[in-house]
Amino acid sequence: MSLLEQKAFLSSIHPFESLSATQLDTFAENMDIVYFKENEIIQKQGKNPESLFFILKGLVQEKQEEEVLSIYSKNEIFDSISLIENYSKNTFITTEETICYSLPRSIFIKTLHENIDLETYFFQSISEKLNNNIHHEKNKEMANIMIAKVKDATIHKAVIIDENKSIYEAATIIKKEKVPTILLKDNNNEMFIITDSDFRQKVILNRMDFDDKVIKIATKGLIYVNEDDFLFNAQLIMAKHGLKRVVVKNDKDTIVGILDQISLSSFFATNTFSVSNKIQKAETVEELKEASLSFIKIIRSLNAKGVKIEFIARLVNQLNKRLLDKLYKLLAPEELYTKSCLIVMGSEGRGEQILKTDQDNALIIEDDCTISNEDLQKFTHDFTETLVDFGFPRCEGNIMVSNPYWCRKESDFKNLIYQWVNEPSGDNFMNIAIFYDAVCVSGSIDLVIKLKEYLFKVAGNSQTFNAHFAKVISSFNVPLGFFDGFIFNSKDEKKKNEIDIKKGGIFIIVQGIRSLSLEHKLLNTSTAKRIAKLTEINVLDPELAKELTMAFNFLTNLKLKSNLDKLDKKIAIDNYINPDNLNTMEKDLLKDSFKIVSKLKKKLEFHFKLNYV
Incomplete structure (x- = not known):
């Protein structure tokens, strides 16, 4: 590689993009290319390391005796910690022919003390490292917004009429086709455009005859963009010409649609506003379904732009609530709607279900509601089946309004809660956990609040109940070994090198909190609000609370990225990730997150005295 290529390579590896021009020159001038054969030891345990290695090609294992702790591949570094401590805790050995850049330890250490960003990264606390990673990912992925294509945004379909159509006929077509704009082609094949504002400003204000030809209010001189043009360029073209819309063509010069300012702005605002409007304006189940199909696109867009996972969850949760509220209003008999509370529970209730995994919903009905069992069963069946059609799978545990167990009168729910608390069992504790996460998405919120307050009253201040409720975390092990190596214990041969990130991390935080x-x-x-409240009332130490929040967000984000990748490959989404697919920084942060989970688990075991339960 030339010096220029070396510098570009270094700048692409976090956190070395923070090197100054002089430091970058120093690194490039002092790096050597080294070659290692398969199964060759690069750095031995117990020795004083001499170089920082940047992998150009190949694979390197970090081993503690025979246990493999980590694997490093192309564009990754090792081992900065050994260099800082001047002692190698582990052995680094190649698993195939490997080519690296080697940088002398003296240069690395000297630069480390000169560059505050570099020093901060390698010496920062776990929570700071997790937080800084989020900011780094956001900055890195913001570049994606610059390469988004016109076809990635919402393009209204092109409806083309001839010049003989009347104003009335054109207005009728706009309403029927549900488009804000139509195109007109005259006898000379010249194209014109007519917008909904033309009808307001030119027809109504000028009191034109509705039977006049619509070409009288049409505008010519259209501006075109290609569907593969950069969306950012389309925005510049609109700004340059003072336009609110441009016509989109494909490579065959065929008109494929119209891109307007609202669609463009909605894309850069992650489409959330426009989808929310679609939900609000939906008058039929089919219109609501169309809006729900945009959710995955929104999640991808938000994630690609580096938006923090907690904001993605919050936005998607709000859209889900609006969707369910609207569907309930469309399907529920009036008496039921005015005397009930539709709730979502579990991860959806906590606002932490981002992708559509399954349905976890229930219906609390006021005691004086007189809806017949027949009408109620028809509604609950239709509601569940419609959600399935929308892409919300059935809950494997049958926790849905279509199950009479989760659709009952308020007084019946009280009896159920009393039973859950006073007849301890795994299923009953699970039901308490699910219900405790419930939020109202439609109807009377007072119904669910009163039932939660009843749960608090029935459970009382019983240490035995609280301990048994928390006990389930003892059944889940954090998949991190004594020497910080990942532990793989899946019985599924296909997942033998993967980790269940939910069982090993996310669930322990959720259930513990x-x-x-x-x-x-x-x-x-x-979970985030519970952590904040527990910190406020001095149940959690502020530093632990900060670490838990960062670890929870990192693990959730890792799970989301993995599942989006699986959706791209048409693989069923699950809770498993393969650490080999992570870069060095992500592996380190995963280990750090698991250490935080272990810290919480030990605190809970002591607090609830779980060893005695």
Whole structure:
């Protein structure tokens, strides 16, 4: 590689993009290319390391005796920690022919103390490292917005009429086709455009005859863009010409649609506003379904732009709530709607279900509601089946309004809650956990609040109940070994090199925080808000709370990215990730996150005295 290529290579590896021009020159001038054969030891345990290695090609294993702790591949570095401590805790050995850049330890250490960003990265706390990674990913992925194509945005279909159409006929077509704009082609094949504002400003204000030809209000001189043009360029063209819309063509010079300013702005605002409007304006189930199909696109867009996982969850959760509220209003008999509360539970209730995994919903009905069983069963069946059609799979545990167990009168729910608390079992504790996460998405919120307050009353201040409720976390092990190596224990041969990130990390945080929140009778539902409230009332130490929030967000984001990748490959989404698919920084952060989970688990075991339960 030339010096220029070396510098570009270094700048592409986090956190070395923070090197100054002089430091970058120093690195490039002092790097050597080194070659290693398969199964060759690069750095031995117990030795003083001499170089920082940047892998250009090949694979390197970090091993503690015979246990493989990590694998490093192209564009990754190793081992900065050994260099800082001047002692190699582990052995680094190639698994195939490997080519690296080697940088002398003296240059690395000297630059480390000269560059505050570099020093901060390698010496920062776990929570700071997790947080800085989020900011780094956001900055890195923001570049995606610059390469988005016109076809990635919402393009209204092109409806083309002839010049003989009347104003009335054209207005009728706009309404029927549900488009804000139509195109007109005259006898000379010249194209014109007519917008909904033309009807307001030119027809109504000028009191034109509705039977006049619509070409009288049409505008010519259209501006075109190609569907493969950069969306950012389309925005510049609109700004340059003072336009609110441009006509989109494909490579065959065929008109494929119209891109307007609202669609363009909605894309850069992640489409959330436009989809929310679609939900609000939907008058039929089919229109609502069309809006729901945009959710995955929104999630991809938000994630690609580096938006923090907690904001993605919040936005998607709000859209889900609006969708369910609208569907309930469309399908529910009036008496039921005015005397009930539709709730979502579990991860959706906590606002932490981003992709459509399954349905977790229930219906609380006021005691004086007189809807017949026949009408109620028809509604609950239709509601569940419609959600399935929208892409919300059935809950494997049958926790849905179509199951009479989760659709009952308020007094019946009280009896159920009393039973859950006073007849301890795995299923009953699970039901308490699911219900405790419930939020109202439609109807009377007072119904679910009163039932939660009843749960607090029935559970009382029983240490035995609280301990048994928290006990389930003891059944889940953090997949991190004594020497910081990942532990793989899947019985599925296809997942033998993968980790269940939910069981090993996310669930322990969720259930642990949920147990502390229930003990202190908090009405908050999201894990983040529960952590904040527990910190406020001095149940959690502020530093641990900060670490838990960062670890939870990192693990959730890792799971989302993995599942979006699986959707692209048409693979069923799950909770498994393969650490080999992560870069060095992500592996380190995953280990750091698991250490935080272990810290919480030990705190809970002591707090609830789980060893005695």
